[in-house]
Amino acid sequence: MDKNEDIKVRVDHLTKYFGSLHVLDDVSFNIKKGEFLCVVGPTGCGKTTFLNLLTRIYMPTQGELYIDGEPADPKKHSISVVFQEPSSMPWLTVEKNLRFGLEIKKLPKDEIDRRVEKIMDLMGLQEFRNSYPHQLSVSTAQRIIIGRAFAMQPDLLLMDEPYGQMDIKMRYYLEDEVIRLWKEMGTTVVFITHNIEEATYLAERVLILTNKPAKIKEEVHIDMPHPRDVTAPDFIEIRNHITDQIKWW
Ligand SMILES: Nc1ncnc2c1ncn2[C@@H]1O[C@H](COP(=O)(O)OP(=O)(O)OP(=O)(O)O)[C@@H](O)[C@H]1O
Ligand SMILES: [Mg+2]
Structure with a gap:
């Protein structure tokens, strides 16, 4: 179905309920091959659930996730996950x-x-x-x-708040490491974080989710070379913009 060969992941009208709990609400977006995508959103909005749907730990209630144009299948697709x-x-x-x-x-x-x-x-x-x-x-x-x-x-590397427990210095170090590996390997990376500065530092594109039932609130494209300067005015402007888009509690 996918004509676009540049698309690694296609999320097509994805809805997830756990019983009566509505977590993801008709979410659609694409991830390009080799893209570094960060997903940010409030606690409990469904970020981990989204990864668990990609790896088929859970099945969608409605909609589908495609990898290379085929329904996601961990046996067929080469996916690695880094948990928190x-x-x-x-x-x-x-x-x-x-x-x-x-x-x-x-x-x-x-x-x-x-x-x-x-x-x-x-x-x-x-x-x-x-x-x-x-x-x-x-x-x-x-x-x-x-x-x-x-x-x-892996063709697809999923990272779920991998640096959540680390102090800021170590985080910076490992953020640079993951960028270096991503560039070296050409992998498509989906990196989940609730740290907005981290997302702004890493991502080519940041997907901002709403509170659950989660929809995409906004996509922010970040066209700055790595390593990024966290004190640069345009960095701070993007970081502040993303912060404004998220209502934390
Ligand atoms: N297996 C499950 N059964 C029932 N409810 C679940 C299940 N897994 C997750 N949930 C609920 O779905 C919602 C989304 O959970 P999820 O873990 O995806 O959120 P998250 O965005 O990753 O949050 P956090 O930022 O805290 O990691 C939460 O309300 C959670 O309690
Ligand atoms: Mg989570």
Whole structure:
């Protein structure tokens, strides 16, 4: 149906109810191939639900989500998810955590070696190769999870408030990391956050949702090169504009 080959994800009249709770209300939008999209919105408006619909943890009540023009199917489409909670495997070393998903996919050993080394270099994890997650700081442990997601070379990377627990300095650092990996890998990224500065710092486009039942309130295109200067007047103007669009409570 999709004539446009540039579209990675098409969200088509998506509605979700949990029982009588109306969460998503007839939401339609596209995500372009290779785009970095941030989704912001009030707490409980349905951001995580949207990701869970893309990965088919839940099914839509009405409407559909298409990936590459076909109904989303985690078995067919290559999707990685980074959750907010630390989710590395504590009984595996850093290297084995990175290898794990690739071995499940039964990739050839030399391909796994190549990808794991590249990600360890990119994420600065070489010195932690033989460490276990509990021996690392929270932010380093989160780098394993992000590295693992990128090592899968997903077509679509879904990140649900991945830096929510981190202090601002570490967040800046990891925001730059995710931009670097995104540029290197050409992945399509959907990054959920309720941090408006973070969205303004990262996104090519920010989707602002309303309170639930959520609709799209506004789309903001941000045409500024990375890394962005958070003190630049046009950065502050966009950030303030997005803030104005969101009623938090
Ligand atoms: N499995 C479920 N069953 C019933 N209600 C649910 C379920 N999952 C989510 N909800 C409800 O749906 C609404 C949206 O939840 P969701 O987790 O998607 O919000 P969110 O935008 O991710 O919020 P936050 O910013 O706090 O992470 C909430 O009211 C939540 O309680
Ligand atoms: Mg959530």
